[in-house]
Amino acid sequence: MVFQEFLSRHHVTEPIVRHANTGSNESGSHGHLHIQVTQDRVWKTPGRKCPHIWWTIPPVHILRKKYTTSITMSKLPNTGTTIFTIMSNMAHDYDAINLSQGFPDFSAPTELLELINQHMLAGHNQYAPMPGLPKLREQIALKVDALYGRNMNPETEITVTSGGTEALFSAIEAFVHPGDEVIVFDPAYDSYDPAIRLAGGRPVHLPLMAPDFSVDWKQVAGALSPRTRMIILNTPHNPTGAVLGSDDLKTLAEIVRDTDIILLSDEVYEHIIFDGRRHESLHYYPDLADRSLIVSSFGKTYHATGWKIGYCVAPAPLMLEFRRVHQFVQFCVVTPMQFALADYMESNPEHCHQLAGFYQEKRDHFARLLDGSRFRLTPSAGTYFQLADYSEISGNEDTEFTRWMTTEKGVATIPISVFYESSPEQHYIRFCFAKNESTLEQAAALLCKI
Numbered sequence: 001m002v003f004q005e006f007l008s009r010h011h012v013t014e015p016i017v018r019h020a021n022t023g024s025n026e027s028g029s030h031g032h033l034h035i036q037v038t039q040d041r042v043w044k045t046p047g048r049k050c051p052h053i054w055w056t057i058p059p060v061h062i063l064r065k066k067y068t069t070s071i072t073m074s075k076l077p078n079t080g081t082t083i084f085t086i087m088s089n090m091a092h093d094y095d096a097i098n099l100s101q102g103f104p105d106f107s108a109p110t111e112l113l114e115l116i117n118q119h120m121l122a123g124h125n126q127y128a129p130m131p132g133l134p135k136l137r138e139q140i141a142l143k144v145d146a147l148y149g150r151n152m153n154p155e156t157e158i159t160v161t162s163g164g165t166e167a168l169f170s171a172i173e174a175f176v177h178p179g180d181e182v183i184v185f186d187p188a189y190d191s192y193d194p195a196i197r198l199a200g201g202r203p204v205h206l207p208l209m210a211p212d213f214s215v216d217w218k219q220v221a222g223a224l225s226p227r228t229r230m231i232i233l234n235t236p237h238n239p240t241g242a243v244l245g246s247d248d249l250k251t252l253a254e255i256v257r258d259t260d261i262i263l264l265s266d267e268v269y270e271h272i273i274f275d276g277r278r279h280e281s282l283h284y285y286p287d288l289a290d291r292s293l294i295v296s297s298f299g300k301t302y303h304a305t306g307w308k309i310g311y312c313v314a315p316a317p318l319m320l321e322f323r324r325v326h327q328f329v330q331f332c333v334v335t336p337m338q339f340a341l342a343d344y345m346e347s348n349p350e351h352c353h354q355l356a357g358f359y360q361e362k363r364d365h366f367a368r369l370l371d372g373s374r375f376r377l378t379p380s381a382g383t384y385f386q387l388a389d390y391s392e393i394s395g396n397e398d399t400e401f402t403r404w405m406t407t408e409k410g411v412a413t414i415p416i417s418v419f420y421e422s423s424p425e426q427h428y429i430r431f432c433f434a435k436n437e438s439t440l441e442q443a444a445a446l447l448c449k450i
């Protein structure tokens, strides 16, 4: 196996050579280097030991320096491959059931797929308008009004984006200036931190409080400074399944009242909320909504994460700035999908109302299946994720544990420590239950044997 292949099989993106010696090694073949390869970011949490792999390679592979350090100087030196890619690749390599990355293993509605086909064949394949197809923006405005009672202007206050990810990125780049601070709650979705850093900002990571992963608002108030530019919220929350309540948002309103702080509200799981709860969207709270950019994702709502279409809603002055960035990040979003989504939203307005019940059944089914296991599930109030405490099974770090589960036990999951800047001592992993019953049953059968 050549070195590159070895690295990619073991999901090592940026090898660090810890120690090298020429002329001798354990395998006895002269002229080889003996190196310790360490995954740089993803497996590393402050204060923890990095897992490592020993490998022997011909010296020429690392001695030949192709680029000087200044040419390759990274803007994100501590960023490796995302954990989602790593675990999905590992699931594939080891033929494990993939409950790691958050995507359904069932299809988007057939009618929606047919509409895309029709629009492609009808020639709707050229650039769409920069802020999004007018009909789609109108449908979004109708939906925001129907669900949240907020009247937004599709011309000036709604932009269709390349997934929630692009909306988050464009919002951060548009508003965060060099030296600005942005409050992020850990465990945090992994795109926030690098987007803040690319804007020259400083992420201020505050921990959510286990076991219910609630926000410590006193800590938030104490973390504010004159440089605080933005607070990023995520409800329902990935990876924990926690949701914000109305009291949280009232407290937040108090905290930001006399400031210019902008709120970026990641609500991509807005429709996936359980046990009869209301999704406490920032759309409901005028004091907050006036200073908010609110992000949604069609990928989550229509079981089609690979389409990467979402949207951002914000008052016109904020949206103006947002679009200044969006037009150079993405300019516009894939046209036939926009036509199809607009038609489908018009003819199936009930779709989003069915998601909560649909996923609640999956959550409950999966929980019942794991009843006899040694995993302790934390309540999941929303999203299609379930946290589980594995401390009855192992005291190992979650990165080690998930690697072992994938390679030895046949089920891939996500370690939670990678969503922290500084991970506390805890033993949680994340399951994705957006899967067919048969997938959940097969996975649970393996999990119950651990």
Ligand SMILES: Cc1ncc(COP(=O)(O)O)c(C=O)c1O
Pocket: 102, 162, 163, 164, 165, 166, 189, 234, 237, 238, 266, 268, 296, 297, 298, 299, 300, 305, 308, 309, 310
């Ligand atoms: C919390 C959160 N925000 C944003 C995104 C990105 O959404 P999209 O796939 O539409 O880019 C995800 C996707 O997993 C997510 O979990």
